[in-house]
Amino acid sequence: MKKLATLLTAAMMLLCSFTFAFDSDNVNSTIKAAFSNDFSAAKNVTWKKTSDFYFATFTLNNNEVNAAYNEDGELVGTSRTLAASLLPMDISMQVAKKYEGYTVAKKVLELSFEGTTRYYITIMNEKYAMKLKCTANGNLEVEKKIKRS
Numbered sequence: 001m002k003k004l005a006t007l008l009t010a011a012m013m014l015l016c017s018f019t020f021a022f023d024s025d026n027v028n029s030t031i032k033a034a035f036s037n038d039f040s041a042a043k044n045v046t047w048k049k050t051s052d053f054y055f056a057t058f059t060l061n062n063n064e065v066n067a068a069y070n071e072d073g074e075l076v077g078t079s080r081t082l083a084a085s086l087l088p089m090d091i092s093m094q095v096a097k098k099y100e101g102y103t104v105a106k107k108v109l110e111l112s113f114e115g116t117t118r119y120y121i122t123i124m125n126e127k128y129a130m131k132l133k134c135t136a137n138g139n140l141e142v143e144k145k146i147k148r149s
Contacts, residue, residue, distance in 0.1 A: 027054055030073035038075055039067065077113035084108050084121070090138035091119055098140060101125050124148065 027035075027047050031054050035042070042058040042065075049055070053076060054069045068076040084104045087095075095104060105122040112118075119134045120143070131144040 028071075028073075031069045031071075034069060034073035034075065035067065039065075077111065079109060079111045081107050082110050087119060087121070087134075088136050088138075090136065091121075091134045091140075094134070094138040094140055095121065095123065095132070099123055099130075102130075 026049075035045075035056055039056075039058065039060060042056070042060050045056055045058040047054060047056055052070065054071075056067045056069070058065055058067075063080050063082070065078060065080045067078045070076055084106055087108060095102075102123040102125045105124075108122075109120040110117060111120065117136050119136075121132045121134060123130050123132060127148060129146045129148055130142055133141045133143045
C-alpha cells in the first residue's frame with residue numbers, strides 16, 4: 001500500500017503544476033551530478049521544486065521530458081508527451097480491438113516510475129470521451145469516462 005501511495009504521489013507531482021521555478025544554482029550538487037549522468041544530452045533544462053522532489057524539464061531528442069529526483073539525487077520517475085503513433089504495438093492493437101470506432105488523441109503521456117511504464121491515452125467517439133491507463137504489454141484500464149453532449 002505504501003508503494004502504491006508513493007507511486008501515485010510521484011505521478012501526480014510529475015503532472016502537477018503547483019511547483020515553483022528556481023535557478024539551477026539552487027539544485028544541490030548530488031542532484032545535478034545524477035541528472036548529468038542520466039541525461040547528458042539534455043538541453044534547455046529548467047528546475048522546479050516541491051517539498052520532497054526536484055523536477056527537471058528539458059529537451060531530449062527534440063522531445064520535452066520531465067524527470068523527478070528525490071533529495072538524495074535518485075531518479076524517481078520520468079514523463080514525456082509522445083505522438084500516439086509511437087505507442088507500443090501491443091497497446092495500439094488492444095485499443096483498436098477493444099475500442100473500435102473510437103478516435104485516439106494525437107498525443108499521449110508516457111509515465112515511468114520504479115521500472116514500470118504506463119501510457120495515458122484519450123479516446124473518443126460521438127458518445128463518450130475516455131482516458132485510458134495502459135501498460136506496455138497492452139493491459140488497458142479506464143481511468144475516466146465522460147459522456148459527450
